[in-house]
Amino acid sequence: MARTRNRRRRRGQLGALPLTSMIDVVFLLLVFFLVTANFAQKESKLPAALQTEGGGVRSSDLQPQIIQISVVNGQSIYTIGQVQCSDRASLESVLQQLPRDAGVAIKADPDVPVQSIATALQAARNAGFSRRSYVPSDSGE
Amino acid sequence: MLSVDLTPMIDVVFQLIIFFMFTSQFGEIRRSEIDLPREQGEEEPIPQQPAMIIDLTADGQYLFESKPMSLLEIERIAASGLASASDASPFDVLVRPDRNAPAVHLDRLLLRLSNVGVQRWKLATVEQGEQ
Numbered sequence: 001m002a003r004t005r006n007r008r009r010r011r012g013q014l015g016a017l018p019l020t021s022m023i024d025v026v027f028l029l030l031v032f033f034l035v036t037a038n039f040a041q042k043e044s045k046l047p048a049a050l051q052t053e054g055g056g057v058r059s060s061d062l063q064p065q066i067i068q069i070s071v072v073n074g075q076s077i078y079t080i081g082q083v084q085c086s087d088r089a090s091l092e093s094v095l096q097q098l099p100r101d102a103g104v105a106i107k108a109d110p111d112v113p114v115q116s117i118a119t120a121l122q123a124a125r126n127a128g129f130s131r132r133s134y135v136p137s138d139s140g141e
Numbered sequence: 142m143l144s145v146d147l148t149p150m151i152d153v154v155f156q157l158i159i160f161f162m163f164t165s166q167f168g169e170i171r172r173s174e175i176d177l178p179r180e181q182g183e184e185e186p187i188p189q190q191p192a193m194i195i196d197l198t199a200d201g202q203y204l205f206e207s208k209p210m211s212l213l214e215i216e217r218i219a220a221s222g223l224a225s226a227s228d229a230s231p232f233d234v235l236v237r238p239d240r241n242a243p244a245v246h247l248d249r250l251l252l253r254l255s256n257v258g259v260q261r262w263k264l265a266t267v268e269q270g271e272q
Contacts, residue, residue, distance in 0.1 A: 018148055021148035021149065021152065022148070024148075024152055025148070025151055025152060025155060028152075028155045028156070028159065029155070031159075032155075032159050032162075035163075036162070042267060042268055043177065043182075043265055043266070043267055044180075044181065044182025044183065044184075044265075044266050044267070044268055045182055045183060045185065045235065045263040045264065045265055045266065046180065046182055046183055046263060046264040046266055047183060047261060047262075047263045047264075048261070048262060048263070048264065049260060049261055050251055050254065050255045050259055050260055050261060050262050051255070052252065052255050052256075069244075108244035108247075108248070109244065110243060110244055110245035110248070111243050111244070111245070112243065112244040113240060113241050113242065113243065113244070114178055114197070114238040114239065114240055114241070114242045114243075114244060114247055114264075115178045115179070115240035115241065116244075117178075117244060117247070117264070118178030118179075118180045118240070118264055118266055119178075119180065121180075121264060122180040122181060122182070122266075125183055134251065134262070136247070136248035136249075136250075136251040136252045136255070137248050138248070138252050
């Protein structure tokens with residue numbers, strides 16, 4: 001009984017909490033965090049050098065491994081020399097057996113989706129190639 | 142003693158904070174909504190803001206700062222960017238292509254860039270939904 005009286009007295013001293021303005025602030029905070037969370041899109045990058053066909057060999061006399069990407073029946077095929085792979089895991093295991101000093105060059109047929117280029121770059125990166133380049137082909141400009 | 146009512150002051154301060162955060166954010170948002178290739182990407186030792194961001198839509202349209210641009214205009218912007226680049230702030234290009242865009246559009250863009258003298262580029266990817 002004494003406690004409740006105490007509490008009541010304290011409330012009387014402080015005055016009622018202004019709820020409206022508090023809700024105002026809380027809503028502002030909520031909106032702010034919603035908006036910023038939306039903007040923070042997780043994006044990463046795959047760096048690569050840019051080479052042109054017949055553009056000469058830059059900074060190295062070694063010939064890089066060439067991954068040629070083509071599309072057969074709607075599926076991307078990665079060709080390294082004589083070996084053909086159709087997914088990243090097998091491409092990665094093939095690349096891991098190759099020497100890495102000369103780097104890797106990636107070429108793609110015109111109808112290859114960009115996703116496959118990204119897959120090849122990622123496989124080369126995962127296989128430990130630090131020198132990766134992409135060779136854009138000049139077809140029908 | 143005159144008591145200052147804090148609540149409206151906090152209200153105003155929050156409004157100001159939000160306003161400034163928004164305006165500073167929008168200066169950096171040069172990216173539009175694009176279905177990027179789904180790959181893990183590479184960890185950057187020092188994250189750096191690319192000098193030029195070019196978006197490529199699935200139907201082969203090039204966007205620079207969310208505005209459609211022709212290859213010629215992009216080439217011109219890259220050339221002037223390269224001219225003002227230095228060792229301390231190298232000119233790096235980030236390409237954000239749609240994952241289903243055909244390579245021919247990417248090739249055209251990269252050929253133009255390499256003609257101007259761009260030697261390195263970065264492909265934007267998203268980590269989610271890794272294959």
